[in-house]
Amino acid sequence: MSSAWRRSTQAVTAAAALAAALAACGGGSDEGGGSGDGEQLRGTVKIDGSSTVAPLSTVASELFKEEQPRVQIPVATSGTGGGFEKFCAGETDISNASRPIADEEKQACAAKGIKFEEFTVANDALTVVVHKDNTWAKCLTVEQLKKIWEPGSKVNNWNQVDPSFPNEPLKLFGAGTDSGTFDYFTDVVNGEEGASRTDYQPSEDDNVTVQGVSGSKGGMGYFGFSYFEENADKLKAVEIDGGDGCVAPSVQAAQDGTYKPLARPLFIYPSAAALKRPEVQAFVEFYVASSAEIAKRAKFVPLNPTQETKLKQALDQLKSQAG
Numbered sequence: 001m002s003s004a005w006r007r008s009t010q011a012v013t014a015a016a017a018l019a020a021a022l023a024a025c026g027g028g029s030d031e032g033g034g035s036g037d038g039e040q041l042r043g044t045v046k047i048d049g050s051s052t053v054a055p056l057s058t059v060a061s062e063l064f065k066e067e068q069p070r071v072q073i074p075v076a077t078s079g080t081g082g083g084f085e086k087f088c089a090g091e092t093d094i095s096n097a098s099r100p101i102a103d104e105e106k107q108a109c110a111a112k113g114i115k116f117e118e119f120t121v122a123n124d125a126l127t128v129v130v131h132k133d134n135t136w137a138k139c140l141t142v143e144q145l146k147k148i149w150e151p152g153s154k155v156n157n158w159n160q161v162d163p164s165f166p167n168e169p170l171k172l173f174g175a176g177t178d179s180g181t182f183d184y185f186t187d188v189v190n191g192e193e194g195a196s197r198t199d200y201q202p203s204e205d206d207n208v209t210v211q212g213v214s215g216s217k218g219g220m221g222y223f224g225f226s227y228f229e230e231n232a233d234k235l236k237a238v239e240i241d242g243g244d245g246c247v248a249p250s251v252q253a254a255q256d257g258t259y260k261p262l263a264r265p266l267f268i269y270p271s272a273a274a275l276k277r278p279e280v281q282a283f284v285e286f287y288v289a290s291s292a293e294i295a296k297r298a299k300f301v302p303l304n305p306t307q308e309t310k311l312k313q314a315l316d317q318l319k320s321q322a323g
Contacts, residue, residue: 008027042067043279048076049083049096051206053266055298056122057096060287063294064076071279079204081105084269088114093274094284097267098124098180098224115272115319119311121291123301125225125249126262128238129209131217136165139239139246142261145189148172148220153197158218172200173212173221179284185222185304188261210234216255225249226299254301265307266300276323288315 006185047057054077061073078086081098087095088108100118101109109116128145130137135159148155150168158165175182177194182202188195201212206223213219214234228237228249239246242260253259268287275278287294288311295302305312 012160014093032254040070040283041279042070043277044072044074045094045274045280046074046092047094047096047268048078048086048092050080050098050266051178051204052098052124052181053075053121053268055226056294056300057094057268057287058264060081060283060290063233063297064283064286068279068282070218071283073283079176079178080183081178082204084108086257086271087271090114090271090273093271093277093280095269096266097269099183100267101269102129102261108273108293113319115321116269117314117321119268119270119288119314120265120303120307121268121287121311122266122295122303123307124264124266124297125251125254125301126181126222127225127228127249128220128222128240128262129213129228129231129235131213131219132236133217133279134236137161137220137238139241141241142243143191144189149186149196150198151176151195152188171212171216171219172197172211174200174202175206175209175223176202176204181223184264185262188210193259206320211263222309225254225301229299247269251301255304263301270318272318272321275318281319281322284315284318288312 049050054075057075062077065073080099083092083095083097084101084105086092090107090112099168104243129139147153148161155161156170158168158170161170175185182196183193186196190196202208206227209221209223210227210231213221215233228235238251239248239261240249241261244258247253247259249259249262254263270280270284275284280294291308291311292302
């Protein structure tokens with residue numbers, strides 16, 4: 001596991017204490033394998049979806065398991081779209097997503113009677129990366145990104161992006177079509193969700209992009225900010241000019257809105273049916289209460305106060321549906 005996902009002793013201690021309090025308050029039944037009178041919870045909380053959000057849910061799982069080690073919380077990465085397919089089929093308890101659920105996905109959930117709420121758990125700065133030896137592409141405009149990534153683009157050399165750039169073959173790596181990162185990037189860069197050139201190496205695994213870009217001097221790719229921070233020794237982050245000058249991806253730039261248009265919220269979608277199980281309810285309550293610490297430990301951007309309020313309201317709403 002990457003160092004970005006590991007927790008500090010202080011964070012674990014605080015999170016464990018909170019998990020104990022939540023478990024004690026939440027109660028349980030024999031069906032869930034635990035109770036509110038000190039007995040440990042048991043069961044499995046199934047999570048799938050976005051590879052970008054996976055580090056957040058993995059940190060949440062690790063912290064929660066410090067107090068509730070008998071609760072298994074596997075975190076799979078089928079991409080946002082693939083995760084919603086499983087979630088709306090009733091195969092998972094929580095879906096990780098790097099974009100809001102689409103109308104057709106809502107309809108699929110409704111057809112199966114899956115009720116849910118959207119929980120914004122952190123923010124991200126989608127990051128465009130290049131090889132460490134790339135000394136020319138320090139900043140790119142959104143227009144230049146579109147020129148590279150738009151459908152039908154024939155740009156295959158860096159000197160086609162800007163005449164001042166060297167004669168270096170451009171090799172592209174990026175998110176697969178089931179990824180919420182792909183949906184978001186194509187929307188804000190190309191003006192239409194899903195609109196992209198197809199002659200690049202796509203993958204739902206961001207490590208494939210890391211390996212591809214780091215292995216090619218003319219490489220370019222994109223993924224979530226935490227993956228860049230984890231691989232900053234291998235890659236360079238490109239500053240983005242969204243119309244007001246060049247801005248590097250960072251926590252502060254994502255929070256203050258200056259890193260545009262690539263700053264975005266990240267989500268989890270718990271189901272109301274799953275929330276009836278004590279181990280799921282305790283975990284989701286812990287996730288909500290600890291969202292700031294989880295975001296920091298996973299190297300994402302914490303919620304602002306308005307988002308925090310909405311997150312707690314979403315939990316209350318989902319609990320009422322689970323009732």
